[in-house]
Amino acid sequence: MVYSFTNDYSEGAHPRILESLMKSNLIQHTGYSLDCHTEHAARLIRKEIQCENAEVHLIVGGTQTNLITICTALRPFQAVISASTGHINVHETGAIEATGHKVLAMPAADGKLTPALIQEALDFHTDEHMVQPKMVYISNSTEIGTQYKKAEVEALHHICRQKGLYLFMDGARLGSALTSSVNDLTLEDIARLTDVFYIGGTKNGALFGEALVIINDALKPDFRFMIKQRGAMLAKGWLLGIQFEELFQNHLFYELATHANEMADQLKKALIAKGYSFAYDSTTNQLFPIFSDEKIACLEKEFSFNIDKRVDEAHRSIRLVTSWATTQEGVQAFIGAV
Amino acid sequence: MVYSFTNDYSEGAHPRILESLMKSNLIQHTGYSLDCHTEHAARLIRKEIQCENAEVHLIVGGTQTNLITICTALRPFQAVISASTGHINVHETGAIEATGHKVLAMPAADGKLTPALIQEALDFHTDEHMVQPKMVYISNSTEIGTQYKKAEVEALHHICRQKGLYLFMDGARLGSALTSSVNDLTLEDIARLTDVFYIGGTKNGALFGEALVIINDALKPDFRFMIKQRGAMLAKGWLLGIQFEELFQNHLFYELATHANEMADQLKKALIAKGYSFAYDSTTNQLFPIFSDEKIACLEKEFSFNIDKRVDEAHRSIRLVTSWATTQEGVQAFIGAV
């Protein structure tokens, strides 16, 4: 029996969410997210972020959410700036380009954009023979497990305001960032500092679902047309509503992410104690420890995980992902096996 | 308490499906539809259609399935022929055009394409100054409740073969068509006569999900790239697999559709008995009875449904949709109220 650290979407939903779905199963609902659960979930989120005017849309998956948001925000010749490790730049099969827009990938060793990198992109694009940067895309936590501090997001907010850029935070793993031990950001901060962001459900205890929160009025008009056109308007939309109701009703969202982080912390501390190092200095639910090829071959017999990259002739880094469903037994088994 | 005949996706999933989702909830699965349930569901469907080489992809929604299939099949200058009432022509917010392709809408009083209509489209498009028709899109059952007989699909198959066109059947409501009292088509026939089609789950007892079945080898290569690029690759893909396993394990798919049709039949017979007529001669789970404006105003107090269109100064047709979850009580109440 192999235990999986491959990702944070290997199990279904938290039992409280499933139970809620069961309870409402035979009740008739209005379709296409015009139901009362969706409305209630939106209210809960607006309250959580302390922003009455925010528009909330619940969408099944992250790639959909990214492509709809970006292609709503940009005119045809405009581009989005991303860290080169950004999900939209690497792992969405060109979904953004398929909507017609260039992703301007900036090298960022720790997976995080900075005002300097944004300025570099702006300086390069000077006239109508080049695309026009108009949006900044950041992931929090990032694809390599790092996360943004409040001062960093404030700096990004500042340059975006100044240069007329939209700031968009991909929060597929936002829960893990917000409950990390080094975090100093709140959802309220994020709502104040970004133009649009989303709160990931898929990777934090829901069957599926991302809650897109639009703060900037310019991005709101007719957004549902975009959702429908891209095939992202779920017929039984209340399924999304119910899940986000549960996540934001009794702090379940934070509890689940906290658990994922704790499991990662246990792994991290144990590996450090054993003298292992890491490819990136991650502080969330993704770890990238470096092992010898022999050790990896050995671990692969009992655990599943992805290879990150080759570090030197005899070593590679691997990616370990913990989740709301990761068990204490799984973690201890891995530590034991190492 | 209003009872809804608005559509066939007002309730969740059939209890057997929900139960199966519950049972597997905490078991770790491989993501992105590479799990064992999805593989099993595909095997069940291939067996059902008696086609070993068919490729099966499970996708969350119908608009996604339509746009991915059509934009995979067509080169940039090619177009898809549809009845003017076709879902892709009217109710998908230009999703097909958003992938770059023209929908050639042909007038079809009963919602069904014919070889003559296809020939008309071909005759009109003669050179490189016009789009090139390359695919024929049909819905079965259609958007107005009618359905294709075997001889009709054979005739479409014949002209498509002859003219080098792909034949694509949108089966969002295929269950209702296949279990209708006038039906003479089987899934096996459909697999033999079309190049690609899908079997609707959303409107027939699943929480969501459409099973796309690709018969023509030309449409198969790298299809998963298309699914991913359009944001339609569900992280927890096994949720789709489990649902279609249940639907095709013990004939549940047919049972549920049969129930929907029976409920529609009861309504239809009762309305005919009372002397009402219908806007279209539907034989599936959608009915379009014509009522006076006063009658409609009265019915709206107890039931929800969509208005179809104005018939004359004092009458409109409405759309009544039954489903696997429609209750005998609901139907009797409606008949009583009329």
Add this chain to the structure above:
Amino acid sequence: MVYSFTNDYSEGAHPRILESLMKSNLIQHTGYSLDCHTEHAARLIRKEIQCENAEVHLIVGGTQTNLITICTALRPFQAVISASTGHINVHETGAIEATGHKVLAMPAADGKLTPALIQEALDFHTDEHMVQPKMVYISNSTEIGTQYKKAEVEALHHICRQKGLYLFMDGARLGSALTSSVNDLTLEDIARLTDVFYIGGTKNGALFGEALVIINDALKPDFRFMIKQRGAMLAKGWLLGIQFEELFQNHLFYELATHANEMADQLKKALIAKGYSFAYDSTTNQLFPIFSDEKIACLEKEFSFNIDKRVDEAHRSIRLVTSWATTQEGVQAFIGAV
């Protein structure tokens, strides 16, 4: 030697235009339409239309101009309303759809849109499950030789204003419309009544070139990015500038169109005198006379022209197009041959 009435772009440019191109040939110019001739041409056009704030862009061809203008004006889910005979609906190989937008084709027997047809399109598109009409596209003169009267454009202007639609006039054959004997519109009127329009050069004496005139400020920002992105920014842009300078310097634009209309008029009068009838009641440089199949076979030996459509078992309409270069001899020869 066959004489051609196939179209109005069978010859090169008016000698005055060619001469001007010759004269400037070895003078160094700034590229990409940032030269003095282009600026001068724009000034001449702004003066002609009495609109100081208009933005003028010179673009090589009509399909480019249409697709750039429409895709600049529309958000991804918005659509353009056109007569079903409109050039963008039929003869541009789906160029508009290739930019992601649906063309809403309305049947218009005389090739002209009316407020009633626009209202019909608006009434049909009611929510986010359908595209959102946002632009009205008209051709003047139309593809079947008819033309808009001032009152008609005023009525279109009125409904567009009222409904928040952009009004776009394709003027590939605007010269012929403006110099027709029944015309009561001026360029100044058009600038007052539309949001954007263009003045065709290709079909009125230039080697190539359409002068796009943007009136509505909402359509102006960053328009050159769109031109460049769609491959429509001519490196040696002054070639366009010089041609439009000549056309608008000494009324050459009107002179050339007047000649085309006169040639058509002679043909029309002669054919009427001989008892022939026409498929459409055209008043510009396109005529659609109806001949017997035998007569057509006979005419084809000496003249080239396109077939329009079959009228009855023994008759078809043909399309005769005259231009600034059509000779008196050609016209007389045709009349003689009939």
Add this chain to the structure above:
Amino acid sequence: MVYSFTNDYSEGAHPRILESLMKSNLIQHTGYSLDCHTEHAARLIRKEIQCENAEVHLIVGGTQTNLITICTALRPFQAVISASTGHINVHETGAIEATGHKVLAMPAADGKLTPALIQEALDFHTDEHMVQPKMVYISNSTEIGTQYKKAEVEALHHICRQKGLYLFMDGARLGSALTSSVNDLTLEDIARLTDVFYIGGTKNGALFGEALVIINDALKPDFRFMIKQRGAMLAKGWLLGIQFEELFQNHLFYELATHANEMADQLKKALIAKGYSFAYDSTTNQLFPIFSDEKIACLEKEFSFNIDKRVDEAHRSIRLVTSWATTQEGVQAFIGAV
């Protein structure tokens, strides 16, 4: 009077080309590149490249030619590999992305792709969560004045064959590459080693025009539909035919490029003699000498040119471009001024 070294498209056309356009001006031609001059030009080019089956299309501009070729060759999820300095990656306002495709930009110090860089791109893109590389785009001469040797193109050809990639050569400045003193490639070689390439006219003595040559049969079907859809089918297409007839009738193409290279050579030798160095080791009609800021300020009074980039605190490189029309006097004046 400022003399311009800004680019190689500051003047009109070579007098022999203009003369030929004059001569045919009032002769009636078939439109849309179906005329005899275009056919003749295609024959001349097929003979020059010794490839009877090549398909030749004459297109107005380079960005159009690039975007049409690339979007014809790629399926929606496929990408094109380019040097990061490639024209399609930087200077076409996202034209390729606007057709839906990602440009995979590889760093190449000298502007040239290598098998190693291509292999790196292939190694990175491993599954359906990423785009699929399918085409390799190279410019010859490159955007920074360097050029490919025969062995280099053979090596690219080899890896492309092996990996199933199309090899596409952008020849906007092919004349300059082929007539450079270090060149060992012929048009015949290029036709043998690439799948598709084009021969630039705009930057080598034509008013406008690029001759696209399709070698690989897979890229030929229905290509004219793509040209029309993207607005690149010139109504008076014979204007392109006449120009390429002249260029390939009496070696004018090579003569003009040779002149441009000679002018660059004179500049280069003189600058080297004076001890100046260059940002790139160019061998064609573009030079990138490094000057002090004061020197540049001084030169800008008499000459126009583009700034390339800052080299150190006090120096920048500039771009000098020579052309078929560059005069001996211009060159001597620049040398004198330095």
